[in-house]
Amino acid sequence: MRVLVEYFDVFVGGFWLTLQLCVLSATGALLIGTFVAILRISPVPPLRWLGGAYVTVLRNVPLTVVMFFSAFGLPALGSNADFLRIPGLSTVFSRLGIDLPYFRFAIIALSVYTGAFVCEAIRSGINAVPPGQAEAARAIGLTFTQNLRYVVLPQAWKAAIVPLGSVIIAMIKNSALAGFFGVVGDLSNSAQNLTSALGEPIIPVFVGISIGFLIMTVPLGLLLDRVEARRAVAR
Amino acid sequence: MRISRMAAVAASAALAVSMAACGDSGGDGSGSENPDVATPSFEAGTTMAELSEAGTMTVGTKFDQPGFGKQGLDGEPAGFDVEIAKLIAAELGIAADDIEYVEARSAVREELLEQDRVDIVVATYTINDARKERIDFAGPYYVAGQHIMVRADDDSITGPESFEAGDKKVCSAQGSTPAENIKEYLADDGEQLVLFDIYEKCVDALRGGQVDAVTTDNVILLGFIADNEGEFKLAGEQFTDEPYGIGVKKGDDAFRDFINDTLEKIYEDGSYAAAWESTAGEFDDNTPTGPAVDRY
Amino acid sequence: MSQQQSVLYDAPGPRARRVTLIVSVLSAVAAVIAGYFLVYRPLAEREQFTMEKWGPLIDPGNEVFGQVWTLLGEGVTATLTAAGLAIVLSLLFGTALAVLRIQLKALLRRRFTGLATSFALALRALSWLLNLVTRFCVEVFRGLPVVITIFFVARGLPDLGLEIVLPFGHEMLPYLVLGLTIYNGVVIAEILRSGMEGLPSGQRESAAAIGLTSFQTTRMILLPQAFRIMLPALISQLIVVLKDTSLGFIIGYQETLLVGRTIIQNLRNPIQVYLVIGVLFIAVNYALSKLAESVQRRLAQGRRTSTAAQPPTPPPASTLAGQQTGAGTGGSATSGTATSDTA
Numbered sequence: 125m126r127v128l129v130e131y132f133d134v135f136v137g138g139f140w141l142t143l144q145l146c147v148l149s150a151t152g153a154l155l156i157g158t159f160v161a162i163l164r165i166s167p168v169p170p171l172r173w174l175g176g177a178y179v180t181v182l183r184n185v186p187l188t189v190v191m192f193f194s195a196f197g198l199p200a201l202g203s204n205a206d207f208l209r210i211p212g213l214s215t216v217f218s219r220l221g222i223d224l225p226y227f228r229f230a231i232i233a234l235s236v237y238t239g240a241f242v243c244e245a246i247r248s249g250i251n252a253v254p255p256g257q258a259e260a261a262r263a264i265g266l267t268f269t270q271n272l273r274y275v276v277l278p279q280a281w282k283a284a285i286v287p288l289g290s291v292i293i294a295m296i297k298n299s300a301l302a303g304f305f306g307v308v309g310d311l312s313n314s315a316q317n318l319t320s321a322l323g324e325p326i327i328p329v330f331v332g333i334s335i336g337f338l339i340m341t342v343p344l345g346l347l348l349d350r351v352e353a354r355r356a357v358a359r
Numbered sequence: 360m361r362i363s364r365m366a367a368v369a370a371s372a373a374l375a376v377s378m379a380a381c382g383d384s385g386g387d388g389s390g391s392e393n394p395d396v397a398t399p400s401f402e403a404g405t406t407m408a409e410l411s412e413a414g415t416m417t418v419g420t421k422f423d424q425p426g427f428g429k430q431g432l433d434g435e436p437a438g439f440d441v442e443i444a445k446l447i448a449a450e451l452g453i454a455a456d457d458i459e460y461v462e463a464r465s466a467v468r469e470e471l472l473e474q475d476r477v478d479i480v481v482a483t484y485t486i487n488d489a490r491k492e493r494i495d496f497a498g499p500y501y502v503a504g505q506h507i508m509v510r511a512d513d514d515s516i517t518g519p520e521s522f523e524a525g526d527k528k529v530c531s532a533q534g535s536t537p538a539e540n541i542k543e544y545l546a547d548d549g550e551q552l553v554l555f556d557i558y559e560k561c562v563d564a565l566r567g568g569q570v571d572a573v574t575t576d577n578v579i580l581l582g583f584i585a586d587n588e589g590e591f592k593l594a595g596e597q598f599t600d601e602p603y604g605i606g607v608k609k610g611d612d613a614f615r616d617f618i619n620d621t622l623e624k625i626y627e628d629g630s631y632a633a634a635w636e637s638t639a640g641e642f643d644d645n646t647p648t649g650p651a652v653d654r655y
Numbered sequence: 656m657s658q659q660q661s662v663l664y665d666a667p668g669p670r671a672r673r674v675t676l677i678v679s680v681l682s683a684v685a686a687v688i689a690g691y692f693l694v695y696r697p698l699a700e701r702e703q704f705t706m707e708k709w710g711p712l713i714d715p716g717n718e719v720f721g722q723v724w725t726l727l728g729e730g731v732t733a734t735l736t737a738a739g740l741a742i743v744l745s746l747l748f749g750t751a752l753a754v755l756r757i758q759l760k761a762l763l764r765r766r767f768t769g770l771a772t773s774f775a776l777a778l779r780a781l782s783w784l785l786n787l788v789t790r791f792c793v794e795v796f797r798g799l800p801v802v803i804t805i806f807f808v809a810r811g812l813p814d815l816g817l818e819i820v821l822p823f824g825h826e827m828l829p830y831l832v833l834g835l836t837i838y839n840g841v842v843i844a845e846i847l848r849s850g851m852e853g854l855p856s857g858q859r860e861s862a863a864a865i866g867l868t869s870f871q872t873t874r875m876i877l878l879p880q881a882f883r884i885m886l887p888a889l890i891s892q893l894i895v896v897l898k899d900t901s902l903g904f905i906i907g908y909q910e911t912l913l914v915g916r917t918i919i920q921n922l923r924n925p926i927q928v929y930l931v932i933g934v935l936f937i938a939v940n941y942a943l944s945k946l947a948e949s950v951q952r953r954l955a956q957g958r959r960t961s962t963a964a965q966p967p968t969p970p971p972a973s974t975l976a977g978q979q980t981g982a983g984t985g986g987s988a989t990s991g992t993a994t995s996d997t998a
Contacts (some may be wrong), residue, residue: 141549167667167675170683184894184940186901188912189933196560196925199567201697222550225569300800304533304905306553306564312802313554316533319810320465326811334799341798357467391927423920430917432722434729461826466737470813556904559920 127328131318139336139340140309144217145230146296146340152235153295154288157242164247167268175243183239187233187298194233195226195305198300205229219307234302238295245291249284250276286355289348296340311336399452406607410478411451418444419463419606423557425582426639427483436460439578440481442634443500443605443625447479450621454570465535469493472608479618480606483576485536486653487503495611497602497618500631504597505537506577508584510565511592516572518595519544522551528570530554530561537575540599558583566590576601578639585642602650619652649650666821698926708924712931723918730914731935737826737910738897745896746889748836752793753881753943754873756848759786761869776993797839802897805834809906827908831900839896850881883954890947894940901936913933 128135143322164177182190198205203230214221220228253276261275303313315333360385401408410416420440421428427438445455463471463482471477472494483503486496507529521527525546530553531538538554545551553570555561561584563574573580577597584591605622607614625631626649635646667675698704710717762782767775794805809830812819819829854877862872882889904913915932919925 167671168678168682169675170679170686173683174686180941184898184937184944185933186898186912186936188901188904188918190930191934192925192929193933196563196929198566199569200701201694202701204569219549223526224550224553226553239965252704252965295799297798300802301902304556304802304887306555306560308552308554309549313533313802313804315803315806317539317554320533321536322667326807326814330807330811333803334795337800338795338798345794345798425920429920432719432726432918432921434726434917464907467810467907474813474818517827557916557920559916559923559925563925 125328125331127216127318127324128332131314131324131332134314134318135311135332135336137309138314139331141219141310142336143298143305143340144219144298145227145234145299145302145307148213148217148220148231149234149238149295149299150292152231153238153242153291156235156239159245160239160243161246161250162272164243165250179240179243182237183244185332187301190237191230191233191301191305194229194236198229198232199225205232208232211230224306227302230299230302230305230307233292233305234295234299237298238291241291241294242288245287246280246284248287249280253279282355283289286346286348286352289351293344293348296336296344300337368576399450401611405477405617406611407451407617410453414453415457415459416448416451416453416479417459417461417477418448419468419471419480419482420444421464421482422460424483424579425558425586426578426642427497428481430462437638439501439635439638440483440603442638443631444479444481446625446630446634447605447618447621450617450624452465465532468606475608478607482606483579483601484604484606485601486604490606494606494609496653497607497615498604498622498652499602500605500622500652501578501647502650503576503578503601503603503605504598504601505574505601506580507594508565508573508580508591509571509594509620511522511590513571513594516594519574519598521595522546522572525551527551527572528553529572529574530570531574532556532558532561532566535575536601541574562587562591580644581643582639616654619654622649622652625649691903700733708922708927711918711922711924712927719922723922726914726918727911727935730909731939732825732913733825733828733908733914734897734900734903734910735939737828737835737900737903737908739830740828740832741839741896741900742893743802744832744836745839745843745892748840749847750878752840752844753847753851754870754878756786756789757851757873757877758842758869759789762786778982788887793841793845797845799838801834801838802902802905804838805831805902806905808834808837820857825909827903827906830906831903831908835896835899838899839892843889843892846885846892847878847881848887852883886951886954890944890951893947894943897940897943898936 160175160178163171164179166172166175204225206225208228208231209221211221257275257279258271261271266274299310300312303310303316307313311333315329318328318329399410399411413641418441421435421438422430422436424438428436428440428521429438430436440459444458447611448455448458461471461477462478463477465482468480468482468484469490470535472480480494484496485503486499490496507516507519515521516527519541522529522541522544523546528551529541531541533556538552544546553561553564555564558573558575558579561570564570565573566587572594573583577593580591580593584593605618607618621630626632631649632646640646666760702708706714711719711723714720759782763779763786765779765782767778770778812833813828819833820826821829851873858876858880859872862876867875900910901912903910904916907913911932915928918928922928
């Protein structure tokens with residue numbers, strides 16, 4: 125286990141970078157997902173169709189292809205994702221503000237991909253709200269937006285929290301792919317470098333990398349179990 | 360009973376898949392020996408005798424490096440390394456068509472030899488002592504060096520020291536030694552280094568301006584420069600020495616001597632130069648003279 | 656969905672219809688304009704629409720068209736082979752693991768009173784340990800990304816001397832299938848296990864009353880029902896497996912994406928190739944999910960006459976945590992049953 129001690133800073137750095145990636149992508153995914161969910165339940169047919177197409181495409185395409193389009197399609201469109209270089213955030217999330225766009229591309233790819241699943245989770249939450257609620261809201265004269273804002277969404281949110289949690293956990297695991305698309309120094313990239321270029325033995329590296337990922341996914345999973353159990357009792 | 364039905368379906372599906380796949384994989388392999396290639400004789404029990412009798416050999420080579428080993432649209436690799444392998448095979452009496460190629464990605468070259476998955480590895484394989492502990496090298500048959508490629512109109516980079524300022528960005532291949540070597544010159548890995556699985560993506564990034572340089576062995580870079588007329592150029596001097604060797608299983612001294620003899624022979628009779636000119640020579644005019652082989 | 660939609664707002668009157676029409680037209684026009692300026696023009700400027708880039712992919716007259724599509728065909732075959740093997744094996748492995756965990760949990764309840772005290776204590780400690788070990792393994796492999804599992808299986812097993820060779824396919828196929836099987840098997844095991852535990856306990860009690868052993872109960876009563884109930888989640892796992900085979904490119908398995916890489920290296924048209932590959936994936940996955948839905952509908956129809964049993968409580972969401980798509984369909988399926996419970 126000498127490897128774990130010798131390269132401890134690499135593992136910690138990788139964990140920290142992956143954590144940053146996950147936090148930013150989760151935020152992005154929640155924003156995009158909510159927006160697309162609203163598109164899908166809106167009364168305007170083209171918007172519904174747009175939302176539906178978005179979700180169908182992204183649920184059937186591997187994340188690898190989405191990452192590829194983000195890392196190579198965006199530059200081909202002339203974009204360096206500079207709009208993500210938000211001044212305040214760049215101090216905390218150091219990779220956000222640098223010239224190299226690949227961290228930002230990875231965030232975009234993960235957010236766009238996970239956003240489709242967030243949309244489905246939110247829609248399942250909305251469907252879980254008893255229809256009587258929306259009918260009553262209409263009966264007292266609330267418009268569509270008021271209905272959503274005051275009656276349906278608050279209840280849908282509670283029902284959607286558990287599927288949302290599992291989507292976020294899946295996203296944390298998918299973030300490992302960013303290391304293969306130009307992001308240097310995250311957990312999976314470090315794994316490759318340590319075992320391939322530096323030739324370190326596999327098992328200690330595997331243990332180190334696994335601990336990094338498990339620290340993020342297992343507590344969330346246990347928390348989710350607890351929330352689900354509490355909701356089942358409450359119901 | 361649902362379970363046994365599912366199990367039966369699963370088993371028959373697996374069987375069907377394996378039978379279908381078995382059908383078309385059996386075709387290639389030990390083809391008939393080309394009557395034009397002389398069948399030399401070797402001491403019984405040596406690797407050479409085995410391979411010569413089998414009439415086929417498995418070669419590990421790169422599939423993604425232009426000029427040395429790059430897989431074409433027909434699925435077969437082509438390049439200088441492939442030509443060297445063919446010349447060695449000819450000495451064993453094996454025709455070029457009877458060689459099987461396996462992709463020898465940088466990380467697994469030693470494993471391929473240790474586990475007998477290939478007979479030799481000719482894959483831009485740098486000789487170093489750490490690797491000599493696991494396998495043996497014949498050769499070297501070419502000396503390359505790490506170099507830097509930049510856009511043709513960019514004069515700001517003159518060598519690896521140019522990265523120490525921290526504002527220039529460089530791209531290389533994941534898990535490769537050039538990537539590790541250049542890290543020593545970088546002020547901050549996270550801000551300056553980009554790693555992809557193939558060089559083509561690095562070249563795209565260089566062209567688009569996301570990075571300022573691509574670093575790897577000079578011959579690979581020359582391949583890209585030739586493919587993209589006028590867009591790129593080399594900067595500075597090569598700053599490492601990478602002698603390429605042919606990997607064989609550890610302890611197989613007889614085979615190693617045989618390969619070294621073959622190398623010296625092809626240096627003399629011009630087939631080495633011809634191999635270079637038909638592959639990497641298309642973009643690098645300096646036909647190398649074969650470096651002295653190291654019989655250790 | 657449409658039920659909810661009509662609930663959220665009134666049936667549109669003439670004014671609402673007009674507004675909807677105007678907004679529809681406006682948004683469609685806005686989308687087209689955005690598409691043109693943000694996507695079409697930059698690409699056209701960089702000559703991404705020339706036949707030089709697109710020819711090999713869509714023009715049969717192009718000289719390399721045949722080679723390109725042969726390669727793509729081989730890649731797709733490799734993907735489907737890996738996916739097929741992985742699905743079958745992970746179903747088997749997952750079922751076995753689920754049964755194992757149920758049995759181990761049942762073992763935990765036993766007191767071994769008929770044996771000597773120390774021996775009984777040892778057996779109880781052993782069963783507790785086995786439970787812990789399986790729980791640990793399951794949590795670890797569910798919490799790790801599939802990429803990491805595949806990568807380390809392919810790099811680590813040969814290092815340890817365990818080499819798996821199949822008589823067909825690429826030499827990396829066994830490792831890819833093994834990695835996928837481990838991950839998906841564990842996820843499927845959790846799905847099935849929570850399905851079985853969610854069944855009304857009366858079933859288990861009556862099975863015990865008529866003298867069935869724990870294993871027989873699991874095999875004949877719990878497992879079949881769990882399968883039927885968890886079918887949506889299981890089917891979405893199929894699509895996950897198919898998408899995850901694309902991770903084979905990391906270990907050099909010549910599947911669709913890696914074949915795409917070869918084409919790109921020779922023809923230098925990355926965007927076009929990946930677009931075609933994306934369309935291929937969408938087509939295959941969409942067909943698979945439609946097939947799955949029709950299978951599910953047929954099975955649901957078949958059951959409508961039979962049971963009066965309550966639908967079981969939905970599985971804990973953490974079992975769905977392992978799935979990329981599972982959160983979508985799995986989530987809506989469980990909420991669907993929840994709604995019908997309370998309505």
